[in-house]
Amino acid sequence: RLAVLLARGWDPETTDRHGSSALCWAAGAGELRACEALLAAGAIVDAPNRTGRTPLHWAARNGKEDACALLAARGADVHAATKDGVNAFHWAVFGAHVGAADWALRVGVDRHALNRWGCSAVHWAASAGDVAMCRWLLERGLDFSLRNQQGHCGLCKAAWNGHAGLVEWMLGAEVPNVGARQLLARDRSGISPAELARLNGFAGLAARLAAAE
Template identity: 35%
Template sequence: MNTALAGTFDDARNAATLGDAKGLSSLIDGGIGPDSADANGNTLLILAAREGQAAVIEVLLKRGAAVDYRNPAGDSALMLAVLGGHDEAARALLAGGAKVNHEGWAPLHYAAFEGRDALLDALLGAGADVNARAPNLATPLMLAARNGHAGMVRRLLAIPGTDLNALNDAGLSADAWARQNRNTDIAALIEAERKRRGLPAPALRITIE
């Protein structure tokens, strides 16, 4: 990624985070690279996405910004837009071809973790894997169940391919993790869906150290 001169980058960063699409466009015309990044490895696109600046995102994508670049923490612009619940920004990135499936944490994990129901259809429509595994082996269903997002859990349970018996790295299924966090109503939803599908209870995995 290009690193702009400090003064110029400060102007571009401010334009990106404050939603000054016209000003940023002028700065790019003046020579600043659309993939310029700050000292933490956050590109202008990532900074705009984190603040939900959809108009800036569209400008950057038209100027050739790398839509799938991930910062040193592993976050892409789409992941941060989803994390912040910036629906319009996330949709602009999806329209720009942002990837929804990749190694590590993915956008659907963040949507489930935060209960971003409004973005679920958009992510799935773009091909997001409903059973994608996070680094801790959690699936989106597990994350939604753990954090008490009943609406997201119901929507994930309504998808025939959602795996109800997957286990995370601690050996917990989605309903077990929900119960561990006192989300007993969500655990009951998952157990009822497992029964409806005629599935057995998940096998326990016990690690002895």
């Protein structure tokens, strides 16, 4: 169907209401043949949507390593970030896609980059609640004590989102050189991780965190 549309003169840069092109959707789905056809028809490899997400970001978010590699080979800027400062590595981490995250590092995407609010890849992984991804980040030298502009570390993100398993992992001995007291410190508004969990409706997790303080 795509070939028919293109043959009839359909503009490959047509976007949805969010400004995302067909190439964004094709890359996010890992549809390599569709990506190739759109690029051959003149689709812009780095065309961002309204938030600055590029087709490469879509592919990374969904763990489509082959699509990432194809776009990079066709000239996509692997270092591009959204208007909020989110890069391909962040997107892959948020999606808990180790393969795509590893690809991003191999092509030189900054693992320590922060978005406009000071959030690192650790904050993204903690928000998603994936212990395996957090362990992978730890093995690659990411700082779990880093706090964003609100004073939130990864534990705060895990608490706010109710990720009890990740909270237990972070409070355990698996995070070297970062004590529980450091992770449990209050944010810039004076709110503790336990209070963040309680405010978002996770009473059991809030009690666990309060007991650890």
